[in-house]
Amino acid sequence: MKMSRYFLHTLREAPSDAEAAGHQLLLRSGSIDQLMAGVYTYLPLGWRVKRKVEQAVREEMDRAGGIELHMPALQPLDIWEQSGRADSMGSVLFRLRDQRERAMALGPTHEEVVTSLFASHARSYRDLPMTLYQIQTKFRDEARPRGGLVRVREFTMKDAYSFDMDDAGLDVSYDAMFVAYRRIFDRCGVPTIAVEADSGAIGGKDSREFMFLTEIGEDVIVRCDRCDYAANTEKADFRRVPAPIKVPLPTEEVATPGTSTIEALAALLGVPASKTAKAVLYMATDPHDASAPAQPVFVVVRGEMQVNEIKVRNHLHGVELRPMTDVEARAYGIVPGYTSPIGIDARVRVIADRAVAETPNLVAGANRDGMHLRNVNHGRDWSAAEGDVIDCALAEVGYGCPRCDGTLGAARGIEMGHVFRLGRIYSEAFNVTVLDEAGKQRVPIMGCYGIGVDRIIAAAVEQHHDERGIIWPATIAPFDVHLVGLGLGRDAALAADAEALYAELEAAGLDVLFDDRDESPGVKFNDADLIGLPLRVTVSSRNQTAGVVEVQRRDAGEAEKIARADVVAHLVAAHRASIGTLLGR
RNA sequence: CGGGGUGUAGCUCAGCUUGGUAGAGCGCGUCGUUCGGGACGACGAGGCCCACAGUUCAAAUCUGUGCACCCCGACCA
Structure with missing residues (x-):
């Protein structure tokens, strides 16, 4: 391209x-252009990158046995009602009506x-296993688009869905996708780590996210410094330190006027926050039944910990949580600021984190203004309901690893891909049945696997740039060579010779951007650095006289003088070497 | 949805406090001189100052109401 x-x-x-x-x-390199919040045009340069990423994804999915198809972005709302997600997706679902007022969604x-x-096509176990995938535009009405291509409202996702007869088959399909994902991210020059993840509104269990670690990430993950445990904090567990064996002491009241926060309480009584119990009050509503009244929920964690609301929500089967107002609290006889799990109104569901349940002799509220209680013990003085002592505190830096005796560290990341074992939630909702070898109807088990194509681009640039501009990985660079x-x-x-070289390079199979x-010269070199193609070739009168051209790698090193006669072979070799490195060959 | 910020030329911004009819740099066009790291000169094009409604003789500037975009949080297959 000229x-x-x-x-x-x-x-x-x-x-x-x-x-x-x-x-x-x-933006500066002329790759993308914003149309509105969270919606971008891919300009010609960026579009070439996107197509290369898509092609990399496609090849790896094909290699893993995926079959590509293309499903509509415009969908009847019916199917969302059938799965129950018309409600649970909430405001994220873009809804619209056609001219006959039929409800639809993007x-x-x-x-x-x-x-x-799949329900209408698959008939026999002979059709399985099957992994279908597509590269499609998705629409999500994100409350807050951000970070350029990181969180957008219209985006491209590769989504794949596997159908298997049984768990063992799903394991095979899942593992194939897992391996393919590693290859895809490596190939695109985006380092990722796989972490345990919450499966969110999509349902299912046992999910892993591929995270690109970066300061600008919106997710926080924790990692063990000893073993390979890594998890999104939404999902992360941690080792509760076994409490030193202590005899429960008699409770005693202590006056704590004006002390409604854990910090103030710990300071006033001279105890660490970990020797206190923190009460967090919520109202839970069922997203599937807007008419149902909100239910009061009282979550107790140890004073130094935070409530992991995702875990509480999952424990309560996907309810929405909002903070309880003081007015509501008082209606249940609760004194805000001095909330106590002891003698709580029976209508309030009490959920406790294991750590708080296992720690003896804590300071807790007395449910009287200006009063706390010392030596409060779970089991003796108060109790969560059967099954309501759970892991529901947020993992933090410095906590123990749940798998070994290591310590957790934290990092921020962007979710690049997500793989999970879905189970039969959807296949049951849509009555998918196939006949097994015995002629019996069976419901296939599903897995689903997503990759954010735009996020790969965003992450690749975030990872590969310097003060002058982008340094594209050779596999996804918009062109291979920048001919200056x-x-x-x-x-x-x-x-004439520059034109000839341009033609020779193209004929040799390289994509050339010819300036x-x-x-x-300054303008050209600066643009070349900004655009960031892997190889730059400079032709000039100076070099021409010496019968050479100058080759400069964008990622490192000094410019080399290469004999004009050898330059095509040299560039082809350099290009192949770069691609080979990223492909792991 | 809560909190904060910003809307003036294609981009980055000044002007607004103290109302008087629009500016700079970069970019863009023409001509000339330059030519290996964002050159120089001359001339030029380009703006419904986010929108609407007020106040005023007069509004980019003051007031109100919207809208858009960005950031933090909530939310997030």
């Missing part, structure tokens, strides 16, 4: 809307479509 004829306009300064380096560089994901599709012609307008012979513009 730059003089290309639709490409670099920016010297980044638009002020962009904060992350990767977002700024994608697909935020495709479990419903693929499962109803200096002073072509003043030297007809040079211009044939009438611009000064």
Whole structure:
């Protein structure tokens, strides 16, 4: 491609809307353009990157046995009601009506479509196992798009769905996807780690997220410093330190006027926060039944810990939680600021984290203004209901690893992909049955697997750039070679040779961006650095005289002078080597 | 949805406090000089100052109401 004829306009300064380096560089390099919050145009340069990423994903999915298809983004709302997610997806689902007022949705994901599709086509165990995938535009009405391509409302996802007869088959399908994901991210130059994850509104269990670790990540993960345990904090467990064996002491009241926070309480009584019990009050509502009254929930964790609301919600089967108001609390006889699990109104469901239940002689509220109780013990003075002592505290840096005696550290990350064993939630909802070898109807078990294509691009730039611009991994670079012609307008012979080299490189199978513009060397070099193609070739009168051209790798090293006659072979070899490294060959 | 911030030229911003009819740098066009790391000169194009409603002789500027975008939080297959 000749730059003089290309639709490409670099920016010297980044638009002020962009904060992350990767977002700024994608904008400055003329790769993307924002249309509105969370909606971007892929400009020609960015579009080439996107197609390369898609192709990398496609090849690896095919290699793993996936079969590509393409499902509609526009979907009837019926299927969302059939699965129950019309409610549970809530406001994230883009809804619309056609001219006959039929309710529809723009697909935020495709479990419903693929499962109803599979139901009408699959008949026999001979059709299984089957993994179907697509690369599709998804729509999610995100409350807060952010970070350029990181969280957007219209985006491209590769989503795959596996159908198997039994758990053992699902394991095979799942493992194949897991391996393919590793290869995809490696190939695109995006380092990821697989972490245990909450499966969220999609349902299912046993899910793993592939996280790209970065300061700008919106998820927090914890990792063990000794073993390979890693988990999203939404899901993470930690080792509760066994309490030293202590005899429960008699409770005693202590006056604590004006002490309604754990910090103030710990300071006033001279005890660590870990010797206190923290009460957090919620109202829980059922997203599937808006008419049902909100239920009061009282979560107790140790004073130094935070409630993991995701775990509480999952424990309560997907309810929505909101903080209880003081007015509501008083209606249940609760004194806000001095809340006590002791003698709580029977209508209030008490859920306790294991750590608080196992720690003796804690300071807790007395449910009287200005009063706390010392030496409160779970089991003697108060109790969560049967089955309501659970892991529901947030894992934090410095806590013990749940798997070994290591310590947890924390990092931020962006979710690049997610794989999980779905189970039969959807296949049952859509009445998928196939006949097994004995002629009996069986419901297949499903897995689902997603990758954010746009996020791969965002992460690749975030990971590979310097102060001058992008350093594209060779596998996803928009072009392979940046051919820079200096002073072509003043030297007809040079211009002719640059044209010839351009043609030779293209003929050799390289994608070339040829800067044939009438611009000064500084402008051209700066644009080349900004755009970040892996290889830069400079032709100039100076080099021409010596019979050489100059080759510069974007990722490292000094420029090399290469004999004009050898340059095509040299670049082909350099390109192959870079691709080979990323493919792990 | 709560909190904060910002809307003036394609981009980055000044002007707003103290109302008087629009500015800079970069970018863009033409011409000339330059030509290996964002050159220089001359001339030029380009703005419904986010929108609407007030106040005023007069509003980019003051007031109100919206809207958009960004950040933090809530939310998030």
